Amino acid sequence: MQLSKRQIKIVNHLLDNDRPLTTSQLAQHFKVSVRTIKYDLSDIKPWINARQNVLISKRNKGVWIQANGQEKSLIKRSLLKHKKFDYFPDPKQRAQQIIVLFGLTDGYMTTQQLENKLYVSKTTVVSDLNTVERQLNRYHVKLIRKNYYGYTITGLEANIRSVLEEIVQSTVNHYDLATIIDLFSVKPLEVKFGISDELDAIYQRIFKIVKQLKILTATSLDYNDILTIAIRLGIAVARLSINRPINSYCPVSIKESEKNQLPYQLFQQVFNCYDFSLLQDEYAYIANGPNANLKDQNIVVLTEKILNFVSTSTGHPYQKDNQLRTNLFSHLMMKLTSQYKFTNEYNPFVADVKQKYPRLFHAIYQVTKKEISANPAVVNDSFITFIALHFLVSLEKYVNRNHNIRIVYICSTGLGVTNLIQQKVEASLSGVEIAGFASFVNAKKEIKRLQPDLVISIFPLKEVTVPVIEVNPVPSNQDISKIKQKIADLKEIPEELLTPNNQTLATTNKREETVSRDLIIKGFTVYEQVKAIMGHVINSKYQDALLLHILMSVHRIYYDQQYQQVTDINHAFIKFIEPIKQVYLNNGLEINDSELVAIIEYLNFS
Structure with missing residues (x-):
């Protein structure tokens, strides 16, 4: 059986948690109803069982997958066999598919061609193209509409590759990064990220080359660097296949020592596999991304700009935390001065940080967009969240020492x-x-x-x-x-x-829950009768307060907890004492003078 996209996410979420999760917690995390989660779990259970594992559900405890580390890894690999968009992709996902189709097509695509590719109606395609246009605009890429021809995209090649890179990265991040990297070192699997069949085929071949080169044991680069280089190689191959180079056709010229390093070895193997010339600008793109010529930053000055801007935007004195300053400087130094800049990094905290700390997230986005790069493929959600985590550590320390x-x-x-x-x-x-x-x-x-x-x-x-x-x-x-x-x-x-x-x-x-239905009904009855006596002199603003007060007074009388301290009463309101007392008596309630005076107090504000 096939799992839907949300069901794949639920399985991944269960695998990533070492403790049981309740259906309410799952519903809150995925922003759906508890009933929907229960329906999804009923589909997931046989899928898990078919892999000789068990989905356990216990009342008052939660749901979890009973599996050890190796078994969890095998389950995650099984998830990779599913196309991401098998089940009714939403408008955002269809927009991503359309952008990739444009990015892999030399020329225009008609509405009919898009309908056939996506299996949707013309109306849906036209609506999705508006979403496509908004996403492209973020990268300064234009959607061109031409009568009798159809649609295409135009813009700087670096910008087009940036939007493609973000789409591929967001698709990879849909899965657990360790499982993706595991593909480089285990028997080849049929990987279907669901972006497009053409890209899936390209990445299948690239993964095989990585495995053949035995890269994981022969390089000091981490998994994120390797994955990013592989992603950019796939995009380069796809674009060169339709004669769209990053810049010029100048042949590659690098030092001999660099030719023994991973980026060049992988670049050479993949390009030779597709019979492409080894181009200087293509190699620079693969090693450094679409911003290969990004100027070096003064990290000290950049750190201060970020601290000051975020402090001003959020109203919290982050700039006073010297430990945060040191940690942020070290993080930026590592990210911005490394040989291979802006690598893809899976960050499981993105959704939580965006949801719980929107002002902090937005402030970091604004300042990094201005001071580092306006390219969304560079300053992406993962990049921002890693910076935000340093600020949250500082914030937590401040809160812990702050009084109630x-x-x-x-x-x-x-x-x-x-x-x-x-x-x-x-x-x-x-x-x-x-x-x-x-x-x-x-x-x-x-x-x-x-x-x-x-x-x-x-x-x-x-x-x-x-x-x-x-x-x-x-x-x-x-x-x-x-x-x-x-x-x-x-x-x-x-x-x-x-x-x-x-x-x-x-x-x-x-x-x-201890307040009985009878007391509530009796309290409301008393209120209606009291309001009939003195309602014409009570400010409407305080009638709700009087209702609640009378409900509570009925509760106190019933449990023998009436007020005992008598305060002075305005003589102008003495005439209301006896009629109100009689109302309580008529309802089987003996009210004392303190309670009566408390009710009369509401007339003082009318």
């Missing part, structure tokens, strides 16, 4: 609704702790005594030196966003680091 933000919660009485606010905030954000609760009446006194970092209140507070955020009785997403932004500012860290507090959330959910 102490918060005081304010409502009419300092109890009741503030508990709900506290639960929602602590379930939504990490890095906070309770400094205390206060009523509106004694808010200033308590704030002065507790010295919090932040005050959260359902009522407006004036003449308070501590930052105050006014929220709804049950904080909305907008309220949480305001709180999150303020806490991030106080801690001087990016908002992305303020993750949900899972432990608090679990405790909150458990607490909420």
